[in-house]
Amino acid sequence: MADTMTPTPGSGEPPEAPTNRPPALHRVRDWLQRPYARHVMILTVVIGFILLPLCWLLLAAMNQTGAPASVVMEDIEETVFVFTLVSIPITAFVFAVLVYSLFGWKGKSGEAPPNEDNPAIRNNVVAVVMWSVVTSALAAFLVVWGLMELASITSNSFGTQPVNGQIKQEDVLVVNVTGQQWVWTFEYPQYDKYESDVLYLAKDRPVLFNVTSKDVVHNFWAVELGVKIDANPGAITQTGVTPNKEGIFNVRCAELCGLHHAYMETQIRVMEPDTFNSWMRENGGGKTS
């Protein structure tokens, strides 16, 4: 909305009398100087600084299972961090308006709010443009970030559809994962079909998981590797990952599957490739392919 009307040349109509309305930027500045606007801004900053350490604590608590052991999990954690960081100022502003609305405009029952506190800014073009642009930019940033991370995760997981198991890498370790109430078992078709209740992997060697279930729907969740995929009876779902850290990590079931669902977990042991091959040979999994 224009602040003043300019007469159209040659229209013959008399020029409209100029109004006393100040320019938009002046009105925004004037609005920002109002007590309630200042209070909301101060509250936003205060709540933001309170939320920041709380979010750090929350993220740290979520990460109690240990540091990521694959690029996929690093991408996931980075995304959670960035999304949390971006959401802090927005959350703080919403809470600030909420808190000020509850306490700053509190009146006795039946009283109308005082006119001088009337905060309507819906006709303020600059304010409307500001919040539209800022929120759109944030949303666009999150969408772009999410798509880029998704592309990275997908490429590191052999894609969403590894086309009939035809993987490009030659040194891929294939592991057939079977979920059954309430234990995971792992078969290594390249190692004499060696079977184990512990998931043994080699560091920096890509792994292809063929996941299925013998009874109900389970969900194969290799926590620190960032792998989570349904295990469906009568079907094989595929995904992959490349562990990049030695150590002991966790497999859990992420689909409520019955009495001992909470106990359906086991270990992942990631070792150096030579150690992995030696271990397989010593435990009856002589390499055949």
Place this chain on the structure above:
Amino acid sequence: MKRFFAAIASVIVGVVVVAGVAVFASATSGEPAVLAATPTGMVDTPEGPMNSASLELQVYPNDSSEVPGPTNGVNAAYAGQGWPFYWPSTTLQVPANSLVTVTITQYDSGGQLLNPYWSRVHGTVDGTMTVDGKTVSEWDPDKVGHTFTVHQYPESGQPYFFLSVPLPANGGNAVGNANPYVTDPKVVTFTFKTGAPGKYVWNCEFPCGDLYQEFGGPMQQRGWMSGTFEVV
């Protein structure tokens, strides 16, 4: 004043509801009493002398006047339904850093395992068990009655522990015609070593329940085909 009393009443109602839920959950718990392994003295092992203990369990195809089966808590409602069960308890306790010998007398019939992995012995000394005195490391996956499978409990800091033995099946006709149980049950014995204290769960991996995939009923209720296994 009216508001004050309404607030107090709300708090009281909330406390009563929470307490009621807790009392109900406790009363209906299906956890039987603890069955502790019996100490049997010191034994020599390749790692040196160790404490030893023994534990005896039975598996029955259904309850009877001779063996009542689980009746604790909510399990009283399931009596007489013909569910198989481990006896005399499914809440097991064994000593830490010991050599534990378990004897399971199996009276039930069986069939085919969903996953042949459970037909093999895992986690025992030498990876073997004895069936009626004969040492074996696996059993025919088509003739398994039940399994005794102990696995990890999601609690950090305790040692990893995994143990699974198949229990051979008795003939279906023999079990069906027996009154109340077959006179020549399969006797399975196996020995394993325990480490530091820890809490685990165990369950049967043979589909011996009812409903979907025969993993309902006794497979989904503590006190029948599953329980806890604590190393103390």
